[in-house]
Amino acid sequence: MNEQIFTISWRTLWRIFLFGLVIFALFVAHDALGVLFISVVLSLGIDPLVSFLEKRRVHRLLGTLLVFLVGAIAVGGVLYLAIPVIVTETVGFLGEFNETLEKIFGISLPSTVIRDLSTNLSRVLAFLGASNISVGFAVSRVVSQIVLVLATLVVSFYLSVEKHGTERLLRLILPKSYEEPVLRVFTRFKTKVGRWLGAQLALSLLVGVVVALGLTFLGVRYPLVLGLLAALFELVPIIGPILAGFAAVIVALSDSFTLAMYVLIFFLLVQQLENHILIPMIMGKTMKVHPIIVIVSLLAGGQIAGFIGILLAVPIAVLAQEVFTYLAERKRGVSG
Secondary structure (H helix, E strand, O other), rough: OOOOOOOOOOOHHHHHHHHHHHHHHHHHHHHHHHHHHHHHHHHHHHHHHHHHHHHHHOOOHHHHHHHHHHHHHHHHHHHHHHHHHHHHHHHHHHHHHHHHHHHOOOOOOHHHHHHHHHHHHHHHHHHHOOOOOOOHHHHHHHHHHHHHHHHHHHHHHHHHHOOOOHHHHHHHHHHHHHHHHHHHHHHHHHHOOOOOOOOHHHHHHHHHHHHHHHHHHHHHOHHHHHHHHHHHHHHOOOOOHHHHHHHHHHHHHHHHHHHHHEEEEEEEEHHHHHHHHHHHHHOOOOOOOOOHHEEEEEEEHHHHHHHHHHHHHHHHHHHHHHHHHHHHHHHHHOOO
């Protein structure tokens, strides 16, 4: 019986060790890597605005400060004014939506889901309205998230202030032999994600505002919640607008069948407006990310990392797509 002897060189062992070390470092530093990736994506979304101001002879530093300042005021205003109203509406919306589903279709959401969502939303409302929150509680529950948010804003600010800041960062940290392929992939990623992000946010905002105003005019209850739902579902191609319309029709049905028909017609009109005017005008032909990639990446991102995973799902999927495209071109000997 012949015994087979396998030999492993020291060079191979060192490679295995270094690979394991890199994986361990990535696991330990996943928060820092998440901050860096979010900062890059955020800077890509901000860059068109900063570049627009720069072309109007506004210094890049001042332009970046203006964009961040306006963004902070807008977000702060929404948190202070709209969140309490939206939370209050959502608590009522969840209960009524579930009752209407059970009355019409004989089905209902699990009671634990309704109870947990209502409880958490009520806690948010109490937190926003409280003036004597324990310092220890606030520190233990919030401080780490605040640090991550501030770090993300600071890094994205520096990447936005310096033109081609992310490219310079990559050149700084990458070995010389990796610069050319990584920068080529990043340039494609930057173009596609930057355009998609800006266009998608604009489209979601417009659809959300139109839906909220239209439902308010029709007299449908919870228009802010349904408008916010329409804006969020707009991120999910094809099925997102259908789900938003379904929720609005169900709420309208609890009042009258006639109102539900008006809401259905309204959402069909919004869909036509979106498909024939808003999407061609805002998204254009060169900004599209394949709907299947978006849907699968959103589902996977939500399953793996919750809300943060949903936010980063499409950029990560686009990055992976561009990496595979580059590798396929390189294998075929085609230069991009």
